[in-house]
Amino acid sequence: MSKEHPPHNLHVPVLLDATVETLKPKVGENYLDLTAGYGGHASRILDITGNYAESVLVDRDEYAIERLKSFSDRGVRLLHTDFAAAGQQLADEGLKFNVILVDLGVSSPQLDQFDRGFSFTNSGPLDMRMDRRQEKSASTLVNNASEEELTRIITQYGEEPIGFSRIIAKAIITNRPLSKTGELADLIKDSYRGKWKKTHPATRTFQAIRIAVNDELRQVEDLLPNLPRLLKPGGRVGIISFHSLEDRLVKRYFKEQFDLGLESELLPITKKPIAGDIYDVHNPRSRSSKLRVAVKK
Ligand SMILES: C[S@@+](CC[C@H](N)C(=O)[O-])C[C@H]1O[C@@H](n2cnc3c(N)ncnc32)[C@H](O)[C@@H]1O
Known part of the structure; x- marks a missing residue:
């Protein structure tokens, strides 16, 4: 090499x-x-x-x-x-x-650098844009999309069961504006009523928002x-x-x-x-x- x-x-x-x-x-x-x-x-x-x-x-x-x-x-x-x-x-x-x-x-590096906003383990700005010249960021989506749109994105791109997608979307709408990935992750964790083991309950929602922001x-x-x-x-x-x-x-x-x-x-x-x-x-x-x-x- x-x-x-x-x-x-x-x-x-x-x-x-x-x-x-x-x-x-x-x-x-x-x-x-x-x-x-x-x-x-x-x-x-x-x-x-x-x-x-x-x-x-x-x-x-x-x-x-x-x-x-x-x-x-x-x-x-x-x-x-x-x-x-x-x-x-x-x-x-x-x-x-x-x-x-x-x-x-x-x-x-995209995941590890907290200021890119892809990660919830290191809280950063709600960003998730791979190309920072793009206007739409995670913040745009999380703070402006309708409850129906958020439910669809979380269900479709995160493959989250629809019942929990609805709960997350409602919690987002009720608590916005949100500015940090950590805030969003905590909100999802607090909305989760079951027990979770390995995978943090926010993982699928973060994936869904990333896919939507970057139109993957x-x-x-x-x-x-x-x-x-x-x-x-x-x-x-x-x-x-x-x-x-x-x-x-x-x-x-x-x-x-x-x-x-x-x-x-x-x-x-x-x-x-x-x-x-x-x-x-x-x-x-x-x-x-x-x-x-x-x-x-
Ligand atoms: C999994 S990494 C690739 C790693 C690379 N194969 C290596 O060995 O270093 C994915 C890369 O693709 C870029 N990427 C993802 N979607 C893209 C797209 N639609 N257009 C251009 N680049 C994209 C990301 O910015 C990231 O740098």
């Missing part, structure tokens, strides 16, 4: 060996990383291909982009935007890649149809998801492609996803991860 790349202890890449073994990067191939983060996957793949000049790293988080500057020093193009927009832009430019990776979700499912839906346009014949795309709703979108799209038979552009090569709890047991971040891979015909 090259010494000039960002320190990987900031974020331990998920399913790294499995990703390299299934995407099979080769010397000279070009690479598109649509969620480059702290460059863990990118380092390993670019070390193999050596093709920096024709590769592109994307992230919507300026803090990640800052840390990826060492790659641009070696000729890699960096794009500070969301991957739905990046996918459209690169496809419109007519660029095509041998290897594409999408590693969804949040990075460890729409991002995936918009990106998927552009993937065939972005791949060279024989090119491989891998998608790592952490949430069943995201994985369902990928699985459905790959199945649609498979069902098209001769007319399909992509051939899924992972019938069952490669699961982090089996293939990356030593990395706690991998627990709920799933990798699906497809090849461009």
Whole structure:
């Protein structure tokens, strides 16, 4: 691994060996990383291909982009935007890649830095924006959405039972304005009438609000149809998801492609996803991860 790349202890890449073994990067191939983060996957793949000049790293988080500057020093193009927009832009430019990776979700620094507002263990401002140029934050949502909208978001994106979603939404409406993640977490904890063991009762609501603030499912839906346009014949795309709703979108799209038979552009090569709890047991971040891979015909 090259010494000039960002320190990987900031974020331990998920399913790294499995990703390299299934995407099979080769010397000279070009690479598109649509969620480059702290460059863990990118380092390993670019070390193999050596093709920096024709590769592109994307992230919507300026803090990640800052840390990826060492790659641009070696000729890699960096794009500070969301991957739905990046996918459209690169496809419109007519660029095509041998290897594409999408590693969804949040990075460890996003969770660990209290001032990003993703965490309730370290209370911070209600923010949760991956891209801080965006207007809508967790505060906008929590302090302005209707009770019905909050119930829907918590039920749909947090997969919280509807009864408890309603209780949380009502508690939010009654107690707002809220400004800190800790306040919101305490409110949810106080509304919870059962016993909880491992998972704090606010976990699912925080996930739901994060998904809504960053429009995470729409991002995936918009990106998927552009993937065939972005791949060279024989090119491989891998998608790592952490949430069943995201994985369902990928699985459905790959199945649609498979069902098209001769007319399909992509051939899924992972019938069952490669699961982090089996293939990356030593990395706690991998627990709920799933990798699906497809090849461009
Ligand atoms: C799980 S981390 C990726 C880690 C990376 N593979 C590594 O090895 O360091 C996810 C990254 O994707 C970024 N991200 C998430 N959704 C995004 C989107 N829709 N568009 C662009 N970047 C996104 C986040 O900001 C975060 O830096």
